[in-house]
Amino acid sequence: MPARRLHLVRHGAADPFGRLTDDGHRQSELLGTRLAALPIGAVWHSPLPRAVRSAQILAEYLPGAGVHEADELVDHVPHVPGAPPAEWAGFFDGYDAAEAADGAARAAALTGRFTRPTGTDTHEVLVTHAYPIAWLVRHALDAPPARWLGLNPGNASLTVIEYRPGAAPTLVLYNDMGHLPPELRWTGFGGGPHP
Template sequence: MATRRLYVVRHGAADPFGELTDVGRRQSELVGERLAGLPVDTVWHSPLTRAVGSARIIGGHLPGVAVRAAAELADHVPYVPDEMPPAWAGFFDGYDAAEAAAGSALADALIRRFARPAETGTHEVLVTHAYQAAWLLRHALDAPPARWLGLNCGNTALTAIEYRDGADPTVLSYNDMGHLPPELRWTGFGPGTRP
């Protein structure tokens, strides 16, 4: 087995209908420019419109690199805790057992497909959603399942994780927005100080 390097990117900012905004397109351009310096083999993306749009823009900066859909990257809630943290009770209100089971199955599929060493050395970009970036980080750190809650990453923030045979995953960076000017750095999750 060889080293798999994942560059997990949350999609650019989108409108309520899931279409990239002008800001989201600019964010995607900037992360694409940043990734252009890496030996990327494939850009994988969620099937949702905002991720597809971001992946196409990113792929435009990576000539000859395949841009492909991966169902495992779709936006979903990966884990619903049995004992709900009070701050999250409203978030899960009305979330039923069938939805929780479907989300858990998709989260397991995401880990099986991407969170492991590869047959040959590879550099892969995953254009996905905040919850999936949080779930991959939580898994790499071997943190409890509920720890994905509150790991909010910014639009087009970059998380880099390496998977090598015989070793624990290595988190190289999380929520890195260094490619974005300050006015484009934001998570999209509520008010607060912009990093």
């Protein structure tokens, strides 16, 4: 049965201005090497500079894959719970109803565009941000809308979801960083020890 395979990638580590750092470049190169053996047909990316540059680097390892911008992949808060969990109250402080509605519309556009089976075997890379990846994983698992909170993919990590006609989505990988050496894993998270 043919599958649409989305290889979801969080951009490489970036500085406060959204430019890839040296670590972010290296992370993207290592991920490109990992993906090079796959028949990637398209690389889609967010319009934000850190995702654009990560996609450009990946494309160097994926000759023949078209590179395209997709507004649906822009960084956004996909869902604001009506009553946020207490530990998330500060995160949602200041979001108004218009921003929440915009986030919901963007989330619907994201899933509407990328989660339908195509009827053929395809491999697509989506270079995006932590929140859209968390939303797509939540969607694939048919979890409640607020469950995207707490799903935190690392920079240049790989998440793979398969979509087949007539079947529920399959989460194949989540937040896989096996292509990165330990010193390049977990970039973008808070301090403290990580596996």
